Amino acid sequence: MMTHNKPSSGAHVGANRSVRQIMWQVMLALSPATVFGLWCFGWPAVFLFSVTLTSAVLFEAFCIRLKGKAVKPVLLDGSALLTGWLLAMTLPPWAPWWLGVVGAGLAIVLGKQVYGGLGQNLFNPAMLARVALLISFPIEMTTWANVSPLFFADSPSFADSLGITFSGLQNLDAYTGATTLGYIKTEFSQHRLLPDILKDYSAVLNFIGWTRGSLGETSTLLLGLGGLWLIRQNIIQWQIPVSLLMTVALLSGVFHLLDSDHYVSPFLHLNSGAMMCVAFFIATDYVTSPNTATGQLVFGAGCGLLIFVIRTWGAYPEGAGFAVLLMNAATPLIDHYIRPRIYGRDRKGKPLEIPKP
Amino acid sequence: MTGLFSNWRIRGGVHAEERKTSTATQAIVTDFPLPKKLYIPLQQHVGKPAEPLIKVGEVVLKGQLLAHSQGMISAPVHASSSGVILDVNDYPAPHPSALPIRMIVLETDGKDEWLQTPDIGDPFQLPPEDISLRVGAAGIVGLGGATFPTAVKLNMGRENRIDTLIINGAECEPYLSCDDRLMQERADAIIDGVRLMLHGMETHSAVVAIEDNKPQAFAAMTAAALPYPSVKVVQIPTRYPMGWDRQLIRYVTGKEVPVGCRSSEIGVTIHNVGTAYAVHNAIRHGRPLVSRVVTVAGGAVQRPMNVEVPLGTLIADLFNFCYVSPEKTARIVMGGPMMGDSLPHISLPTVKATSGILALTQSELKDTDEQPCIRCASCVTVCPAGLRPLDMANNIRANQLDAAVDIGLKDCISCGCCSYICPSNIPLVHYFKYASGEVAARQQAQHKSEQTKRLMEARQARLDRIAQQQKEEEEARIAAKKERDRLKAEQEATV
Numbered sequence: 001m002m003t004h005n006k007p008s009s010g011a012h013v014g015a016n017r018s019v020r021q022i023m024w025q026v027m028l029a030l031s032p033a034t035v036f037g038l039w040c041f042g043w044p045a046v047f048l049f050s051v052t053l054t055s056a057v058l059f060e061a062f063c064i065r066l067k068g069k070a071v072k073p074v075l076l077d078g079s080a081l082l083t084g085w086l087l088a089m090t091l092p093p094w095a096p097w098w099l100g101v102v103g104a105g106l107a108i109v110l111g112k113q114v115y116g117g118l119g120q121n122l123f124n125p126a127m128l129a130r131v132a133l134l135i136s137f138p139i140e141m142t143t144w145a146n147v148s149p150l151f152f153a154d155s156p157s158f159a160d161s162l163g164i165t166f167s168g169l170q171n172l173d174a175y176t177g178a179t180t181l182g183y184i185k186t187e188f189s190q191h192r193l194l195p196d197i198l199k200d201y202s203a204v205l206n207f208i209g210w211t212r213g214s215l216g217e218t219s220t221l222l223l224g225l226g227g228l229w230l231i232r233q234n235i236i237q238w239q240i241p242v243s244l245l246m247t248v249a250l251l252s253g254v255f256h257l258l259d260s261d262h263y264v265s266p267f268l269h270l271n272s273g274a275m276m277c278v279a280f281f282i283a284t285d286y287v288t289s290p291n292t293a294t295g296q297l298v299f300g301a302g303c304g305l306l307i308f309v310i311r312t313w314g315a316y317p318e319g320a321g322f323a324v325l326l327m328n329a330a331t332p333l334i335d336h337y338i339r340p341r342i343y344g345r346d347r348k349g350k351p352l353e354i355p356k357p
Numbered sequence: 358m359t360g361l362f363s364n365w366r367i368r369g370g371v372h373a374e375e376r377k378t379s380t381a382t383q384a385i386v387t388d389f390p391l392p393k394k395l396y397i398p399l400q401q402h403v404g405k406p407a408e409p410l411i412k413v414g415e416v417v418l419k420g421q422l423l424a425h426s427q428g429m430i431s432a433p434v435h436a437s438s439s440g441v442i443l444d445v446n447d448y449p450a451p452h453p454s455a456l457p458i459r460m461i462v463l464e465t466d467g468k469d470e471w472l473q474t475p476d477i478g479d480p481f482q483l484p485p486e487d488i489s490l491r492v493g494a495a496g497i498v499g500l501g502g503a504t505f506p507t508a509v510k511l512n513m514g515r516e517n518r519i520d521t522l523i524i525n526g527a528e529c530e531p532y533l534s535c536d537d538r539l540m541q542e543r544a545d546a547i548i549d550g551v552r553l554m555l556h557g558m559e560t561h562s563a564v565v566a567i568e569d570n571k572p573q574a575f576a577a578m579t580a581a582a583l584p585y586p587s588v589k590v591v592q593i594p595t596r597y598p599m600g601w602d603r604q605l606i607r608y609v610t611g612k613e614v615p616v617g618c619r620s621s622e623i624g625v626t627i628h629n630v631g632t633a634y635a636v637h638n639a640i641r642h643g644r645p646l647v648s649r650v651v652t653v654a655g656g657a658v659q660r661p662m663n664v665e666v667p668l669g670t671l672i673a674d675l676f677n678f679c680y681v682s683p684e685k686t687a688r689i690v691m692g693g694p695m696m697g698d699s700l701p702h703i704s705l706p707t708v709k710a711t712s713g714i715l716a717l718t719q720s721e722l723k724d725t726d727e728q729p730c731i732r733c734a735s736c737v738t739v740c741p742a743g744l745r746p747l748d749m750a751n752n753i754r755a756n757q758l759d760a761a762v763d764i765g766l767k768d769c770i771s772c773g774c775c776s777y778i779c780p781s782n783i784p785l786v787h788y789f790k791y792a793s794g795e796v797a798a799r800q801q802a803q804h805k806s807e808q809t810k811r812l813m814e815a816r817q818a819r820l821d822r823i824a825q826q827q828k829e830e831e832e833a834r835i836a837a838k839k840e841r842d843r844l845k846a847e848q849e850a851t852v
Binding site for chain 2: 006007008009010011012013014015017018019021022077079117118119120237286287290291292293339340341342343344345349351352353354355
């Protein structure tokens with residue numbers, strides 16, 4: 001006779017999507033922009049990327065070992081790899097190797113494991129690490145390499161690249177410059193006006209990603225497409241990206257209309273890979289964003305507002321990291337106040353009244 | 358982007374893989390060999406168990422009353438075939454616990470001979486109350502799984518002067534197709550049952566709602582309902598749990614049933630298509646509810662089918678008939694795979710609530726490898742009741758059951774959408790069922806301790822009162838003695 005003694009409740013069947021699949025799909029969505037970034041910035045970027053991902057995984061393994069748990073299943077869920085990947089994408093492509101290691105350590109140990117591991121952290125680990133690095137190592141974190149693709153004659157050779165990543169960059173100025181946003185900020189302090197500053201700005205090159213910037217954050221096109229694919233795959237919901245981008249567009253639009261000499265147009269704001277990366281990949285992090293659709297709209301709008309404020313008036317032109325961390329801190333509050341209405345009850349939880357016939 | 362355009366009347370839900378085709382494409386099997394023994398539980402419904410009125414050894418006919426209903430909410434039980442009563446005793450219940458409950462064991466004589474009942478003529482000439490009485494006497498209960506006595510619902514509908522009767526033909530659970538087949542093959546009888554219910558409730562409009570993944574059932578029902586303007590057949594989107602009565606009521610009428618109310622209080626009553634069919638049989642043919650159509654499906658079933666079986670048939674007999682492979686069976690589920698319960702073994706009877714028995718293989722089951730919650734909030738998105746399963750589970754894990762109740766534990770309908778969707782394989786519904794049971798147990802324990810305390814206090818008060826009384830009597834006695842002594846002394850003095 002058949003006997004099955006362990007009782008189990010429904011659902012006995014399930015949607016076949018595991019945590020591991022979700023993580024890998026996000027990485028898949030990131031890969032076009034990443035591959036393009038690695039190609040644009042050559043061997044040093046490849047080295048930095050590898051170092052950061054490897055150290056993220058090693059730090060995770062170390063922490064799990066400390067906890068006394070089996071390492072392999074945890075590593076296989078891909079969350080540490082994804083954190084390392086996101087962090088690497090936001091680093092300057094020719095940054096020294098130790099920046100990747102320190103960043104990965106901050107992200108995995110301080111950003112995630114001290115809270116209790118996957119799903120427990122308050123802040124987005126990759127952004128926490130990036131902001132900590134930006135404050136601690138401002139020079140290294142704002143030295144942006146020129147586009148120098150793999151296999152181009154002017155690009156550094158494999159051997160030179162090893163030198164760039166592992167023993168520091170010599171003759172900095174020849175290879176580096178400022179990002180668009182950073183450049184605007186600097187030139188404002190020289191009392192120049194926007195139409196003048198942006199003479200050399202190419203919307204098309206920025207859209208494709210042929211510009212100075214973080215390792216994997218230059219291409220608006222590829223990151224945007226990756227994000228749209230994630231929405232299509234139902235991995236992320238549309239609420240956060242849409243409300244974030246709309247808020248930035250709206251605010252910058254209003255200010256640009258009022259004073260186009262000092263306020264960058266919404267197109268320039270949105271035509272940046274970093275904005276796409278934050279909207280689709282960073283702010284949508286499940287763990288650190290609200291649970292409800294309405295909460296997510298509020299969260300996205302808050303991120304957008306803070307990004308605009310920090311970019312426009314703050315000291316850091318790349319302020320998205322700060323904006324996301326601040327809104328991460330507000331997430332428990334948003335979840336406390338914005339709750340779904342329970343069937344048959346009003347918003348306060350009281351039973352609905354019986355309608356009079 | 359689906360969130361933008363979805364109907365506001367549908368909330369949450371999942372679209373689970375249907376897996377209905379293996380049974381939905383073939384006719385209901387009606388030549389199930391009569392089992393040697395039938396195990397008929399006295400409780401196959403919500404409310405009080407029925408009270409047996411037969412003796413062991415008695416010979417009964419098919420459809421004969423075996424146990425009568427007792428109390429306001431209850432239902433009688435009838436003989437599912439003709440034969441001899443072997444025993445009235447405790448046998449394992451078709452429940453995850455398989456704990457013993459009272460059952461009547463009937464040894465069939467193979468004749469399957471019906472009890473003859475008088476013809477009642479045109480039932481629409483009967484007074485409406487008579488319809489409910491006959492439905493009640495036929496032992497009909499909600500066959501969608503809720504097993505609430507149908508007569509009680511008909512009475513409530515009549516008393517509340519409801520305006521719409523909804524007939525639930527959603528059958529949103531994967532695998533199950535018994536209602537689908539019933540609608541395809543016996544549409545006329547169902548529509549007749551619907552009209553009888555309308556008559557019984559003195560209501561003039563019924564809506565039969567069928568999920569749009571059953572076009573043939575819809576066509577058959579539409580054709581059957583064509584002559585009767587009071588019965589409308591509509592298609593509804595296929596989305597689990599569309600068949601949840603309150604979801605269906607909101608979709609069809611736009612009204613939401615307040616928490617703590619019966620749907621009849623807002624003018625709607627909902628019955629299952631199987632129930633309507635049973636009403637037809639009871640009123641037109643005088644046949645009580647003694648059999649039902651059961652879906653037997655799942656990867657371990659070699660001959661999946663819908664089969665009409667007498668109530669009380671052991672699942673083991675059913676599995677033999679359908680060639681269920683014991684080696685392949687990883688889990689036996691009674692009902693659908695979303696809300697159904699796992700059964701520990703198969704020596705359990707089919708009852709009025711049994712819409713399906715599934716023998717699932719390991720590959721069909723959801724992974725049980727539990728991982729940490731990543732707060733993806735899929736469970737919040739799919740919850741049709743508007744709850745936050747992840748927060749409730751967190752509270753329960755920390756043993757903060759009151760906090761879980763505060764955020765809606767009691768509004769959970771155990772539909773299983775959250776467990777279904779969870780990428781971390783967290784058995785959320787299991788948590789909620791555990792917590793609900795625990796909350797009830799704690800309340801009971803608290804009630805008991807309060808009761809004990811009250812008794813203790815009463816006893817103490819009684820003892821105090823007795824002591825006080827004794828003290829007063831003693832004092833009175835001493836005072837009387839003193840008085841006597843004084844009088845005696847006075848007397849002696851005067852003498």
